[in-house]
Amino acid sequence: MTINWDEIDAFSKELIYKAGEKIRQSFQEKLQIDTKSDANDLVTNMDKEIERFFVEEVKKFDPSHQLIGEEGFGDQLDTLNGIVWIVDPIDGTMNFVHQQRNFAVSVGIYHDGVGMLGYVYDVVLDELYHAYKGQGAYLNNKKLPLLKPVDIEQSILALNTLWVAPHESIPYEVFAPLVHKARGTRSYGSAALEMAYIAAGRLDGYITMRLSPWDIAGGKVLIEEVGGVVTDLYNEPHSLLEKSSFLAGNPSIHKVIFEQYIEGKLKKNSST
Numbered sequence: 001m002t003i004n005w006d007e008i009d010a011f012s013k014e015l016i017y018k019a020g021e022k023i024r025q026s027f028q029e030k031l032q033i034d035t036k037s038d039a040n041d042l043v044t045n046m047d048k049e050i051e052r053f054f055v056e057e058v059k060k061f062d063p064s065h066q067l068i069g070e071e072g073f074g075d076q077l078d079t080l081n082g083i084v085w086i087v088d089p090i091d092g093t094m095n096f097v098h099q100q101r102n103f104a105v106s107v108g109i110y111h112d113g114v115g116m117l118g119y120v121y122d123v124v125l126d127e128l129y130h131a132y133k134g135q136g137a138y139l140n141n142k143k144l145p146l147l148k149p150v151d152i153e154q155s156i157l158a159l160n161t162l163w164v165a166p167h168e169s170i171p172y173e174v175f176a177p178l179v180h181k182a183r184g185t186r187s188y189g190s191a192a193l194e195m196a197y198i199a200a201g202r203l204d205g206y207i208t209m210r211l212s213p214w215d216i217a218g219g220k221v222l223i224e225e226v227g228g229v230v231t232d233l234y235n236e237p238h239s240l241l242e243k244s245s246f247l248a249g250n251p252s253i254h255k256v257i258f259e260q261y262i263e264g265k266l267k268k269n270s271s272t
Contacts, residue, residue, distance in 0.1 A: 003083070009117055009132060012107060015057055019050050019105050020123040023090065027100055044097060047071055050089035050105070058085055070214045080113040080240060086217035091120075092190030100124065106192035108217025110240070118221025120196040129196040129222055137199050137225040144200055146227040149252040152181055155204040157253075158194040160187045175207065178261045191246075195219025198249055199226050205249030205257060207233070213240040219248075229254040233262055 023046060032045040051071040058067050067074035067085040077084065085107060090096050092103030101124045109117040118131040131137035137144045157178070164176050179185055186203065188194050191211055197203040199222040216238060220230045232238060233245035235258050247254060247262070 003111065005116060005132070008083075008109065009130075011061055012109065012117060012119060013128070013130065015054060016105055016107060016119055016121045016128065019053060019089070020121055020126070022046070022050060022053065023096075023105075023123050044090070044093060046096070047090045047093055048073070051087060054085070054087050054089065054107075068213065070212065078241065080110050082112065084110045086110065086213050086240065088192060088214035088218075091192040091215060092188075095189045102188055102193065103190050104192040104196070106214065106218040108219075108221055108240075110217070113240070115217070115221035115224065118218040118225075120192045120218050120222060122193060122196070129199060131199070131222045131225040133221065133225065135225075137222045139200055144226050147198075147201060147250045150204045150250050152178075152253065152256050153183060155182045155250075155253050156184050156186060156202075157182050157249075158187060158197070158203050158206040158208075159185045160208060161185075174261065174265050178257065191215040192219050195223055195248060198228055199223050203249075205253040206246065207257065208246045209233075210243050211246045212243050213238075216240065216246065223248055227251065231258075233258075233266060234268055235263075 026046045048071050051069045051073045054069065055067055055073050058065050065083045065085060066077060067087060068077055069087040069089065071089065074087070088106040090103055091106045095102040103123065105121040105123060107119040108115055114133070116133045120129040127140060129137065129139050159175065159179065164179050191208070192215065194203060194206045196219055198206060199219070217240060223230050228249060229251050230248040233247050238244050247257060
Protein backbone atom coordinates (compact mmCIF):
# COMPACT_ATOMS: atom_id res chain seq x y z
CA MET A 1 0.00 0.00 0.00
CA THR A 2 1.37 3.38 -1.04
CA ILE A 3 1.21 6.10 1.59
CA ASN A 4 0.38 9.58 0.32
CA TRP A 5 2.56 11.67 2.63
CA ASP A 6 1.69 14.89 0.78
CA GLU A 7 -1.96 14.35 1.65
CA ILE A 8 -1.14 13.58 5.28
CA ASP A 9 1.07 16.66 5.46
CA ALA A 10 -1.68 18.93 4.12
CA PHE A 11 -4.24 17.40 6.49
CA SER A 12 -1.89 17.77 9.46
CA LYS A 13 -1.32 21.45 8.82
CA GLU A 14 -5.06 22.04 8.49
CA LEU A 15 -5.67 20.38 11.86
CA ILE A 16 -2.86 22.29 13.56
CA TYR A 17 -4.09 25.66 12.34
CA LYS A 18 -7.64 24.81 13.46
CA ALA A 19 -6.30 23.77 16.87
CA GLY A 20 -4.42 27.05 17.11
CA GLU A 21 -7.56 29.03 16.40
CA LYS A 22 -9.45 27.12 19.10
CA ILE A 23 -6.68 27.94 21.57
CA ARG A 24 -6.60 31.64 20.65
CA GLN A 25 -10.37 31.87 21.11
CA SER A 26 -10.00 30.40 24.59
CA PHE A 27 -7.96 33.43 25.72
CA GLN A 28 -11.22 35.24 26.42
CA GLU A 29 -12.65 32.37 28.48
CA LYS A 30 -12.08 31.21 32.04
CA LEU A 31 -9.86 28.14 32.04
CA GLN A 32 -10.52 25.07 34.12
CA ILE A 33 -7.09 24.27 35.60
CA ASP A 34 -6.20 20.98 37.26
CA THR A 35 -2.94 19.38 38.37
CA LYS A 36 -1.47 15.99 37.49
CA SER A 37 1.73 14.61 39.05
CA ASP A 38 2.30 17.63 41.33
CA ALA A 39 1.09 21.17 41.98
CA ASN A 40 3.19 22.58 39.14
CA ASP A 41 2.17 19.94 36.55
CA LEU A 42 -0.83 21.77 35.12
CA VAL A 43 -3.49 20.64 32.69
CA THR A 44 -6.40 22.72 31.42
CA ASN A 45 -9.70 21.97 29.74
CA MET A 46 -8.10 23.24 26.51
CA ASP A 47 -5.28 20.66 26.66
CA LYS A 48 -7.96 17.97 26.84
CA GLU A 49 -10.24 19.53 24.23
CA ILE A 50 -7.45 19.95 21.68
CA GLU A 51 -6.20 16.39 22.13
CA ARG A 52 -9.74 15.00 21.71
CA PHE A 53 -10.04 17.12 18.56
CA PHE A 54 -6.90 15.53 17.12
CA VAL A 55 -8.01 12.01 18.05
CA GLU A 56 -11.45 12.42 16.48
CA GLU A 57 -10.21 14.07 13.28
CA VAL A 58 -7.31 11.66 12.73
CA LYS A 59 -9.57 8.62 13.16
CA LYS A 60 -12.04 10.10 10.66
CA PHE A 61 -9.21 10.75 8.21
CA ASP A 62 -7.90 7.18 8.44
CA PRO A 63 -8.98 4.72 11.15
CA SER A 64 -5.75 2.76 10.69
CA HIS A 65 -3.69 5.69 11.98
CA GLN A 66 -2.90 5.48 15.69
CA LEU A 67 -2.34 8.40 18.06
CA ILE A 68 -0.71 8.81 21.44
CA GLY A 69 -0.97 12.05 23.37
CA GLU A 70 -0.14 13.61 26.69
CA GLU A 71 -3.69 13.64 28.04
CA GLY A 72 -4.40 9.97 27.32
CA PHE A 73 -7.33 10.22 24.89
CA GLY A 74 -5.52 8.31 22.14
CA ASP A 75 -4.25 4.76 21.86
CA GLN A 76 -2.19 2.81 24.38
CA LEU A 77 0.76 1.53 22.35
CA ASP A 78 3.80 -0.62 23.02
CA THR A 79 5.19 -0.36 19.47
CA LEU A 80 5.34 2.30 16.77
CA ASN A 81 4.30 -0.06 13.99
CA GLY A 82 2.27 1.53 11.21
CA ILE A 83 1.45 5.24 11.14
CA VAL A 84 1.49 6.80 14.61
CA TRP A 85 0.74 10.41 15.50
CA ILE A 86 2.45 11.64 18.68
CA VAL A 87 0.68 14.78 19.90
CA ASP A 88 1.17 17.33 22.64
CA PRO A 89 -1.93 19.55 22.39
CA ILE A 90 -0.36 22.38 24.39
CA ASP A 91 3.34 22.05 25.17
CA GLY A 92 4.11 24.62 27.85
CA THR A 93 0.81 24.57 29.72
CA MET A 94 2.21 26.63 32.60
CA ASN A 95 3.13 29.38 30.12
CA PHE A 96 -0.29 29.07 28.49
CA VAL A 97 -1.98 29.58 31.86
CA HIS A 98 0.23 32.35 33.22
CA GLN A 99 1.48 34.20 30.12
CA GLN A 100 -0.71 33.27 27.14
CA ARG A 101 2.51 32.92 25.14
CA ASN A 102 5.60 30.68 24.89
CA PHE A 103 3.65 27.48 24.26
CA ALA A 104 3.09 25.36 21.17
CA VAL A 105 1.11 22.59 19.54
CA SER A 106 3.52 19.73 18.81
CA VAL A 107 2.87 16.87 16.39
CA GLY A 108 5.17 14.15 15.11
CA ILE A 109 3.98 11.53 12.60
CA TYR A 110 5.98 8.31 12.51
CA HIS A 111 5.93 5.28 10.22
CA ASP A 112 7.28 2.07 11.73
CA GLY A 113 9.26 4.17 14.19
CA VAL A 114 10.72 6.58 11.63
CA GLY A 115 9.81 10.27 11.89
CA MET A 116 8.24 11.31 8.60
CA LEU A 117 6.54 14.62 9.46
CA GLY A 118 7.16 17.02 12.33
CA TYR A 119 5.37 20.19 13.41
CA VAL A 120 5.74 22.76 16.17
CA TYR A 121 3.20 25.58 16.01
CA ASP A 122 3.74 28.73 18.06
CA VAL A 123 0.08 29.67 18.35
CA VAL A 124 0.52 33.26 19.50
CA LEU A 125 3.19 34.24 16.96
CA ASP A 126 1.52 32.17 14.19
CA GLU A 127 4.86 30.48 13.46
CA LEU A 128 4.62 26.96 12.07
CA TYR A 129 7.89 25.04 12.10
CA HIS A 130 7.42 21.95 9.97
CA ALA A 131 9.56 19.21 8.47
CA TYR A 132 9.11 16.47 5.89
CA LYS A 133 11.61 13.62 5.95
CA GLY A 134 14.13 14.04 3.16
CA GLN A 135 12.76 17.44 2.14
CA GLY A 136 14.07 19.70 4.90
CA ALA A 137 12.54 21.87 7.59
CA TYR A 138 10.63 25.11 7.20
CA LEU A 139 9.38 28.10 9.14
CA ASN A 140 6.10 29.33 7.63
CA ASN A 141 7.10 27.75 4.29
CA LYS A 142 10.55 29.35 4.22
CA LYS A 143 13.17 26.62 4.12
CA LEU A 144 15.57 26.58 7.05
CA PRO A 145 19.29 26.23 6.28
CA LEU A 146 21.40 23.35 7.51
CA LEU A 147 22.98 24.02 10.89
CA LYS A 148 26.56 25.29 10.90
CA PRO A 149 29.26 24.41 13.47
CA VAL A 150 29.34 26.61 16.55
CA ASP A 151 32.02 26.79 19.24
CA ILE A 152 30.75 26.12 22.74
CA GLU A 153 31.97 29.58 23.81
CA GLN A 154 29.62 31.18 21.25
CA SER A 155 26.67 28.90 21.92
CA ILE A 156 23.28 29.66 23.41
CA LEU A 157 21.90 26.63 25.23
CA ALA A 158 18.49 25.74 26.58
CA LEU A 159 18.94 24.44 30.11
CA ASN A 160 16.62 24.79 33.09
CA THR A 161 18.37 26.20 36.15
CA LEU A 162 16.91 23.28 38.11
CA TRP A 163 19.70 21.11 36.69
CA VAL A 164 22.53 23.35 37.89
CA ALA A 165 21.25 23.61 41.46
CA PRO A 166 21.49 20.91 44.13
CA HIS A 167 19.06 18.16 43.08
CA GLU A 168 18.43 14.59 44.16
CA SER A 169 18.51 13.11 40.64
CA ILE A 170 21.70 14.66 39.24
CA PRO A 171 24.92 16.12 40.61
CA TYR A 172 24.70 19.80 39.76
CA GLU A 173 28.47 19.85 39.18
CA VAL A 174 27.89 18.02 35.87
CA PHE A 175 26.41 21.00 34.03
CA ALA A 176 27.62 23.96 36.11
CA PRO A 177 30.94 24.16 34.18
CA LEU A 178 29.01 24.08 30.89
CA VAL A 179 26.87 27.04 31.98
CA HIS A 180 30.02 29.06 32.64
CA LYS A 181 31.58 28.03 29.32
CA ALA A 182 28.63 28.78 27.05
CA ARG A 183 27.83 32.30 25.91
CA GLY A 184 24.39 32.08 27.52
CA THR A 185 21.57 29.82 28.67
CA ARG A 186 17.83 30.13 28.27
CA SER A 187 14.74 28.30 29.52
CA TYR A 188 11.51 28.94 27.63
CA GLY A 189 9.30 26.44 29.43
CA SER A 190 8.30 24.59 26.27
CA ALA A 191 10.44 21.70 25.03
CA ALA A 192 8.77 21.84 21.62
CA LEU A 193 9.65 25.50 21.12
CA GLU A 194 13.21 24.97 22.34
CA MET A 195 13.63 22.21 19.78
CA ALA A 196 12.12 24.38 17.05
CA TYR A 197 14.54 27.16 17.98
CA ILE A 198 17.45 24.77 17.51
CA ALA A 199 16.16 23.90 14.03
CA ALA A 200 15.89 27.61 13.24
CA GLY A 201 19.37 28.39 14.61
CA ARG A 202 18.01 30.49 17.48
CA LEU A 203 19.48 28.03 19.99
CA ASP A 204 22.46 25.72 19.62
CA GLY A 205 21.61 22.99 22.09
CA TYR A 206 19.05 21.73 24.59
CA ILE A 207 19.64 19.55 27.65
CA THR A 208 17.13 18.16 30.10
CA MET A 209 16.79 15.18 32.36
CA ARG A 210 13.33 13.95 31.47
CA LEU A 211 10.97 14.37 28.52
CA SER A 212 7.97 12.37 27.32
CA PRO A 213 7.51 11.15 23.71
CA TRP A 214 5.00 13.91 22.91
CA ASP A 215 7.52 16.54 24.03
CA ILE A 216 10.10 15.18 21.59
CA ALA A 217 8.30 13.77 18.58
CA GLY A 218 7.65 16.85 16.44
CA GLY A 219 10.88 18.68 17.19
CA LYS A 220 13.01 15.60 16.59
CA VAL A 221 12.03 15.51 12.91
CA LEU A 222 12.67 19.25 12.62
CA ILE A 223 16.17 19.10 14.08
CA GLU A 224 17.23 16.05 12.10
CA GLU A 225 16.07 17.62 8.83
CA VAL A 226 18.51 20.52 9.31
CA GLY A 227 21.39 18.19 10.18
CA GLY A 228 21.08 18.32 13.96
CA VAL A 229 21.45 15.45 16.41
CA VAL A 230 18.83 14.19 18.88
CA THR A 231 19.70 11.57 21.52
CA ASP A 232 19.33 10.90 25.20
CA LEU A 233 22.09 12.02 27.58
CA TYR A 234 24.03 8.83 26.90
CA ASN A 235 24.17 9.41 23.14
CA GLU A 236 21.56 6.74 22.46
CA PRO A 237 18.31 7.05 20.46
CA HIS A 238 14.93 7.57 22.12
CA SER A 239 12.29 4.86 22.09
CA LEU A 240 9.48 7.44 21.82
CA LEU A 241 7.36 5.14 23.97
CA GLU A 242 8.64 6.19 27.39
CA LYS A 243 10.21 9.10 29.23
CA SER A 244 13.93 9.67 28.81
CA SER A 245 16.68 12.22 29.18
CA PHE A 246 17.39 14.52 26.26
CA LEU A 247 20.33 16.06 24.45
CA ALA A 248 19.88 17.79 21.12
CA GLY A 249 21.54 20.41 18.99
CA ASN A 250 23.96 21.43 16.36
CA PRO A 251 26.25 18.41 15.70
CA SER A 252 29.35 20.23 16.93
CA ILE A 253 27.64 21.33 20.16
CA HIS A 254 26.08 17.91 20.76
CA LYS A 255 29.49 16.25 20.41
CA VAL A 256 31.26 18.64 22.78
CA ILE A 257 28.55 18.49 25.44
CA PHE A 258 28.43 14.70 25.43
CA GLU A 259 32.18 14.05 25.25
CA GLN A 260 33.42 16.80 27.55
CA TYR A 261 30.60 17.29 30.06
CA ILE A 262 28.55 14.08 30.24
CA GLU A 263 30.48 10.97 29.19
CA GLY A 264 31.88 9.22 32.24
CA LYS A 265 30.46 11.87 34.59
CA LEU A 266 26.77 10.96 34.67
CA LYS A 267 25.85 7.49 35.88
CA LYS A 268 23.25 5.72 33.78
CA ASN A 269 21.60 4.18 36.80
CA SER A 270 20.44 7.61 37.97
CA SER A 271 16.78 8.63 37.50
CA THR A 272 17.70 9.96 34.07
